[in-house]
Structure formats: C-alpha cells, structure tokens
Amino acid sequence: MIVSPSLIPELDDIVSRGDPKRRADAARRVSQLFLQGAASFRPDHVDLFDGVLTSLVPHAEIAERAELAERLSSLSNAPRGLIGQLAHDDEIAIAGPLLRQSPVIDEKMLLEIASMKGQDHLLAMAERPTLSTDLTDVMIARGDRAVVRRAAGNAGAAFSETGYSTLVERASQDGVLTIRLGQRDDLSPAHLKDLLSGSIDIVRRRLVTVVKPERQAAIKQVMAVMNGASEREERRDFLPAQRTVMKLHREGMLGEGALLNFARAxxxxxxxxxxxAMTGVKIETLDRLISGDRDDPLLIAGKAIDAEWATVRALILLRAGPNRSASPADIETARVNFARLMPATAQRVVAFWKTR
Structure with a gap:
C-alpha cells in the first residue's frame, strides 16, 4: 500500500533487524511520507504508519524527533501511539510541542504525564487551550511557581474549589499570581475577598489597573471594606509598649537584642x-513610615542604629505579619540594599524624620 518496498526497500527487515543508523534513516523517510499525505489518509492508513513509526522513531536524533513532534502537534489524525511515545519523552524539546497543543492526547494521558514528569512538562501542559479541573489539581499539587502562574493565566483552565483555595493561599506570597488570579472571570466573590485579604496594598492597587471594568467595581468594594477594617486596626495603643520599653531602658537592657526579640515574637x-527610643524618631512617625508599601524605612532605621541584618530581616517579617511572609527574592533585594546603604545617609534621613 502506501509504505511499500518500492518506496522504502526492505522496510520489514529494517524494522525488525536493522541497525540504528538504518532505522533512523527509515524513520525520516516514513515520517516525511506520512506528513505529506496525512490530510488524505484513512484511519487504517494512519494505524499502519503508527505501527511502523513507533518502532523506528526512537532511533532518530533528538533534533529530528523534536521537529517531527512540532509538525505532528497540530494534526488531529496524528498516529496515537507515536504521539504518546513522543509526549512521554524526557526531552522537553520533543514532548513540549505535543503537550502544549496536540488534540490527539486524551485526558488520561495528560493526567499520567502530569503525575510522573517534571516541571518543564507541566509548564508546557499549562499552555493547552483547555485544562480540566482534574488536571489543574495535579498541576497545582506538583507544580512550581512558574507552572502555577502559567496555569492561573490560562483562560481555558478550570479550577476546582480546592484548587482555587490552594491558589489563593499561594498567592499570599506571590504578587504575580495574585494579579493573574484577580483577572480571572471565574473567580468567585469569596475567593476574590480572600485573595485581596492576603495581598499587600501595592499589589491590590496594581490589580485594579489591569482588570476589566466590571471586575474593578468588585475589587474596589472589597478594598473599601478592608480599608475600613484596617483603619480600625491601625488605631494602635502604644502606651503599654512604651512602658515596657522604658522599663528595659531604665534597667539598661534596651538594645538590639530586645528589638530582635520583639520582632521575632x-x-x-x-x-x-x-x-x-533607639532612633529618637516619634512613634507616630515610625508607625506611619513602616505601615507603607516599602521596606526602606526599616532598612534606614536599622542602618542608623548599626543593627545587624538579622534584626532588620526580622523587622521586615514583622511588618508582613505572622500569616504572610516576604518572598525570598524580596528578602534578598532588601539585604543587598541594606548592605549598600551608607550609615551617614541613613542618619541624615533619620534626622529629617525627627523634624516631622
């Protein structure tokens, strides 16, 4: 029939007993033959190619298999066995194109690959036009930050209630994920509220600028309620704390160690x-500065009193609160900025704060 001895001499012998080089050459020729006529092949023709190619293609070079996978990825009648073989390949250059879009890969195979392969395979899969809740549950459970962000940004992805709850929880430490979740049309009002509650103010404001107008109203309403609650929370009573600090001062125990203990607790x-007490800046001024969107006031105050990085880091985590933590990247950025900050510069800024 289509694949005949006249086109591929001694094909049966090559498939069963040929050396790797002959098999690789035959794989190239049979693949080309299939791709040229795929649009007109009947299912039985495709099955015949499938049986031959699954035996030959593994002997082809990685680059050749990757090119074949790319060309097969958009075909709705691509050989199923071959597609499964290539999609399971450990080389993401081979598996990636198929995982991203091949219509031949069914849900069962996707779940199998998602459960056993690494982050590159999950990342490619996250780009598929549609993702079921079963599939995203696995991706959320196994995926790293890049995988979860890409899945959350996929408009064709569906998420279970448990999946969304996990995403919202992870978003409390990931501003990019917060933005992508907040833009989703299927995010429930309850999840939106939880998402905004776990995010910092600068991320909330950014979210308002990128979502659709109809979503803006919902976000602003939730933020208004939260800001009202926040204002009530911000009416802090510092008198007991001042008494504690003054007692430590009188006893000669007010120093960096005490500050570090307060922050860690x-x-x-x-x-x-x-x-x-250590900087001479009014409590009200420090409270207002520290409650802003940046870590700079803590870096400046820490440098002005010659504090160690461990103390400043603890203050940054205190600012975030016990239920949230700054990302490792943000902590590292703060560490570098603290190291670069000159004591004289910090002391000039603190002197300015004293006049406010």
Missing amino acids: FKYEEAVAALS
Whole structure:
C-alpha cells in the first residue's frame, strides 16, 4: 500500500533487524511520507504508519524527533501511539510541542504525564487551550511557581474549589499570581475577598489597573471594606509598649537584642516603641513610615542604629505579619540594599524624620 518496498526497500527487515543508523534513516523517510499525505489518509492508513513509526522513531536524533513532534502537534489524525511515545519523552524539546497543543492526547494521558514528569512538562501542559479541573489539581499539587502562574493565566483552565483555595493561599506570597488570579472571570466573590485579604496594598492597587471594568467595581468594594477594617486596626495603643520599653531602658537592657526579640515574637507595638527610643524618631512617625508599601524605612532605621541584618530581616517579617511572609527574592533585594546603604545617609534621613 502506501509504505511499500518500492518506496522504502526492505522496510520489514529494517524494522525488525536493522541497525540504528538504518532505522533512523527509515524513520525520516516514513515520517516525511506520512506528513505529506496525512490530510488524505484513512484511519487504517494512519494505524499502519503508527505501527511502523513507533518502532523506528526512537532511533532518530533528538533534533529530528523534536521537529517531527512540532509538525505532528497540530494534526488531529496524528498516529496515537507515536504521539504518546513522543509526549512521554524526557526531552522537553520533543514532548513540549505535543503537550502544549496536540488534540490527539486524551485526558488520561495528560493526567499520567502530569503525575510522573517534571516541571518543564507541566509548564508546557499549562499552555493547552483547555485544562480540566482534574488536571489543574495535579498541576497545582506538583507544580512550581512558574507552572502555577502559567496555569492561573490560562483562560481555558478550570479550577476546582480546592484548587482555587490552594491558589489563593499561594498567592499570599506571590504578587504575580495574585494579579493573574484577580483577572480571572471565574473567580468567585469569596475567593476574590480572600485573595485581596492576603495581598499587600501595592499589589491590590496594581490589580485594579489591569482588570476589566466590571471586575474593578468588585475589587474596589472589597478594598473599601478592608480599608475600613484596617483603619480600625491601625488605631494602635502604644502606651503599654512604651512602658515596657522604658522599663528595659531604665534597667539598661534596651538594645538590639530586645528589638530582635520583639520582632521575632511579632510584637509590633513593642518593636516600634523600641525602635523609636533607639532612633529618637516619634512613634507616630515610625508607625506611619513602616505601615507603607516599602521596606526602606526599616532598612534606614536599622542602618542608623548599626543593627545587624538579622534584626532588620526580622523587622521586615514583622511588618508582613505572622500569616504572610516576604518572598525570598524580596528578602534578598532588601539585604543587598541594606548592605549598600551608607550609615551617614541613613542618619541624615533619620534626622529629617525627627523634624516631622
């Protein structure tokens, strides 16, 4: 029939007993033959090619298999056995094109690959036109930050209730994920509220600028409620903390060690009161500066009192709160900025704060 001895001499012998080089050459020729006539082949023709190619293609070079996978990825009648073989390949250059778009790969195969392969395979899969809730559950459970972000940004992905809850929880430490989740049309009001509650103010404001107008209203409404609650929370009583700090001062025990202990115990009022006493800046001023969107005030105050990085880091984590943590990348950026900050510069800024 289509694949005949006249086109591929001694094909049966090559398939069963040929050396790798002859098999690789035959794989190229049979693949080309299939791709040239795929549009007109009947299912039985495709099955015949499938049996031959699954035996030959593994002997082809990686680059050749990757090119074949790319060309097969858009075909709805591509050989199923061959597609499964290539999609399971450990080389992402081979498996990737098929995982991203091949219509031949069914749900069962996708779940199997998602459960056993690595992050590159999951990342490619996250680009598929549609993703079922079963599939995204596996991707969320096994995927790293890049995988989860890409899946969340895929409009064709569906997420279960558990999947969304996990995503919202992970978003509390990932501003990019927060933005992508907030833009999803299928995000419920309850999940939106949880998403905004776990994010910092600068991320919320960014989200408002990128979502559709109809979503903006919902976000602003939730933020208004949260800001009202936040304002009530911000009416802090620093008097008990001041008494504690003054007692330490009288006993000669007010120093960096005490400040570090307050920060690690998430005692905000005591930490701010101690920092106020050590820098000479009013509590109200420090509280307002620290409550902003940046870590700079903590870096400046820490450098001005010649604090160690461990103490400043603890203050940054205190600022985030016990239920959230800054990302490792943000912490590293703060560390580098703290190291570069000159003490004289920090002291000039603190002197300015004292006049406010």
